[in-house]
Amino acid sequence: MECQECHQRPATLHYTQLINGHKTEIQICDVCAKEKGYITYPEEGYSLHNLLTGLFNFESGQVGSPGSHLKKEKELQCPKCGMSYTQFKQIGKFGCGECYHTFSANLNPIFRRVHSGNTEHRGKIPKRKGGNLHLKKQLKSYKAELQELIMNEEFEQAAIIRDKIKELEAEINRKETGDSK
Amino acid sequence: MTLQNFMKEAISPWMREQSPDHDIVLSSRIRLARNFADMPFPIIADQKDLEKIREFFMQEYEHTSFAEYKNFEFVSIRDLTAIEKSVLVEKHLISPLLAKREGAAAALISENEQVSVMINEEDHIRIQLYFPGLQLTKALNKALDFDDWIEEKVNYAFDEKRGFLTSCPTNVGTGMRASVMMHLPALAMTKQINRMMPAINQLGLVVRGIYGEGSEALGNIFQISNQITLGKTEEHIIEDLESVVHQLIEHERKARTRILEQSGIELENQIYRSYGVLEYSRIIESKEAARCLSNVRLGIDLGIIKNVSRNILNELMVLTQPGFLQHYAKKTLTASERDILRASLIRERLQFEE
Numbered sequence: 001m002e003c004q005e006c007h008q009r010p011a012t013l014h015y016t017q018l019i020n021g022h023k024t025e026i027q028i029c030d031v032c033a034k035e036k037g038y039i040t041y042p043e044e045g046y047s048l049h050n051l052l053t054g055l056f057n058f059e060s061g062q063v064g065s066p067g068s069h070l071k072k073e074k075e076l077q078c079p080k081c082g083m084s085y086t087q088f089k090q091i092g093k094f095g096c097g098e099c100y101h102t103f104s105a106n107l108n109p110i111f112r113r114v115h116s117g118n119t120e121h122r123g124k125i126p127k128r129k130g131g132n133l134h135l136k137k138q139l140k141s142y143k144a145e146l147q148e149l150i151m152n153e154e155f156e157q158a159a160i161i162r163d164k165i166k167e168l169e170a171e172i173n174r175k176e177t178g179d180s181k
Numbered sequence: 182m183t184l185q186n187f188m189k190e191a192i193s194p195w196m197r198e199q200s201p202d203h204d205i206v207l208s209s210r211i212r213l214a215r216n217f218a219d220m221p222f223p224i225i226a227d228q229k230d231l232e233k234i235r236e237f238f239m240q241e242y243e244h245t246s247f248a249e250y251k252n253f254e255f256v257s258i259r260d261l262t263a264i265e266k267s268v269l270v271e272k273h274l275i276s277p278l279l280a281k282r283e284g285a286a287a288a289l290i291s292e293n294e295q296v297s298v299m300i301n302e303e304d305h306i307r308i309q310l311y312f313p314g315l316q317l318t319k320a321l322n323k324a325l326d327f328d329d330w331i332e333e334k335v336n337y338a339f340d341e342k343r344g345f346l347t348s349c350p351t352n353v354g355t356g357m358r359a360s361v362m363m364h365l366p367a368l369a370m371t372k373q374i375n376r377m378m379p380a381i382n383q384l385g386l387v388v389r390g391i392y393g394e395g396s397e398a399l400g401n402i403f404q405i406s407n408q409i410t411l412g413k414t415e416e417h418i419i420e421d422l423e424s425v426v427h428q429l430i431e432h433e434r435k436a437r438t439r440i441l442e443q444s445g446i447e448l449e450n451q452i453y454r455s456y457g458v459l460e461y462s463r464i465i466e467s468k469e470a471a472r473c474l475s476n477v478r479l480g481i482d483l484g485i486i487k488n489v490s491r492n493i494l495n496e497l498m499v500l501t502q503p504g505f506l507q508h509y510a511k512k513t514l515t516a517s518e519r520d521i522l523r524a525s526l527i528r529e530r531l532q533f534e535e
Binding site: 101 | 216218220221222224225303325328329332333336337338339340341342343344345346347348349350351353354355357385409410411412413414415417418466516
């Protein structure tokens with residue numbers, strides 16, 4: 001189908017216009033559509049975060065209308081960057097790292113929706129800042145493994161893991177006392 | 182080295198390397214979102230704070246090297262012309278969002294263009310690392326090493342429970358977006374890709390066009406990436422993505438064989454017609470150029486067209502974008518002037534091959 005404006009390029013956009021109950025079909029190419037003002041290019045198109053801000057407003061069905069937050073006596077607000085929970089819901093972005101703590105009580109449902117039911121990090125721990133976190137996580141998983149091995153009566157393997165746990169505990173101890181110096 | 186090096190060629194040096202599954206997978210990318218612990222995120226931060234971050238990166242990393250990523254060039258967005266910005270976006274060295282940010286937005290780009298660090302985009306730091314073909318694990322390991330290197334000097338916003346803290350809740354946790362750029366002409370021709378998309382989405386992966394969110398699949402190039410960043414390890418995310426990519430490769434190869442068997446002459450006709458259009462056009466729009474380039478590339482992969490380099494698709498897709506054309510012309514061009522220059526550049530490039 002060719003574009004009804006320029007009759008040259010193929011029509012790539014199909015509009016149905018409804019004006020006062022009068023229906024018109026428009027077949028147009030994107031060049032003409034842009035020229036005639038049928039389409040405008042918003043900053044980023046309809047992005048994921050537009051969808052998200054919709055998702056955030058599920059709690060009581062009340063969408064943050066202007067001024068509605070004024071009625072509430074105490075609105076949750078981040079002490080560090082000043083972002084309020086209403087603002088957060090509207091723009092769908094955090095203002096700073098502290099926001100994660102400030103809004104903590106409300107975040108799990110949001111994360112669950114966005115990340116297929118997950119709310120806790122399982123990935124990388126920063127090498128320097130994470131400090132002993134790596135070792136502690138490793139220790140936790142060794143301990144779980146040890147329990148399982150004992151349950152399955154695989155004592156030989158359990159002994160190996162037990163030694164690894166001892167080693168790891170010693171290392172954590174050493175680092176912690178070393179750090180406090 | 183100066184900015185001019187990045188502007189000179191449409192194809193980044195790393196794209197020329199031989200790579201696994203390069204007939205279908207053009208590139209693999211890992212992006213890590215990171216923030217400074219004690220500063221508000223760029224969307225609401227003071228200009229002064231952002232300026233501090235910009236200066237920190239310039240002082241600490243300009244002209245430094247990490248492993249094979251040598252001689253980082255520091256580029257302040259506010260020093261760029263509109264055309265230079267679009268060229269960097271078209272080469273995927275910076276994002277459209279960074280190009281739009283004025284003030285303290287900047288980028289740190291390695292000489293071989295394999296690593297770029299965007300500064301003060303949506304997050305303070307966004308590390309991007311590319312590999313040709315399907316090499317996600319390699320790209321991940323390099324990106325994580327690079328991340329450690331940055332972390333030596335930067336105090337990251339990290340929480341034991343939530344992981345790396347990012348401005349958008351869709352990036353929290355690993356802060357990682359792994360993506361693969363795929364050329365899927367046969368799946369597009371047979372409309373199979375549309376049927377596969379819902380299934381891919383259900384696995385927590387997204388399919389988009391070549392220039393990211395909201396863009397269409399120009400030249401049958403699709404970008405597949407992970408949506409979930411929280412609750413899975415980086416390795417796990419990549420395994421999931423890779424297994425889907427392998428399936429897509431297999432389906433694409435099967436579809437190519439089937440089309441070739443069932444309608445070989447029609448396919449050959451379509452490929453040669455596209456080649457003819459590219460070789461003889463005097464005016465060509467970007468969409469038509471992309472469609473023809475995709476067909477010619479398919480022809481090369483199937484051995485129908487010989488003596489033309491595979492890179493022609495990647496190269497001409499970028500070279501014929503508005504920013505690059507105007508950079509080449511050294512002036513701003515209207516849409517119809519661009520269509521003329523595009524046609525002539527493509528003709529020139531094809532003649533160069535023969």
